Amino acid sequence: MCSTLFFMTQNTELRQECQRCCTAVEGDAADDVTYVSGRIELRNIAYVMESWEGNSLTIFKRKYKSEPYFKHLSFVEKSSLLFPQVVLVGSDPQDVLTLQIAGWPPETIHDLFRKKIQVK
DSSP: OHHHHHHHHOOHHHHHHHHHHHOOTTOOGGGGOOBSEEEEEESOHHIIIIIOTTOHHHHHHHHHTTSGGGGGEEEEEOOSTTOSEEEEEOSSTTOEEEEEOTTOOHHHHHHHHHHHBOOO
């Protein structure tokens, strides 16, 4: 749970506070959960991915497209104020984790997929 909180807030102090009071000694069970695929949902994909060189998603795609998990990712056009977001999907399609990633640096997005996408 604390790792999910950190991924959503990117606040180290908040994660440490969570770990002090809420994490079992052997660690956070959510840290061990992996998913078989993921998607990044965002508005105006063409504009975001091609036109804006300073965008963290553009940098993420360019920098990490050779990573093993990348073939398990898709980019999906969605229209909502809640985007961009990551949706991780388990072996059971009903098993999903959705995280808002607005403002996340490319390295954090990479870390999320590196840890959470199960590559065989």
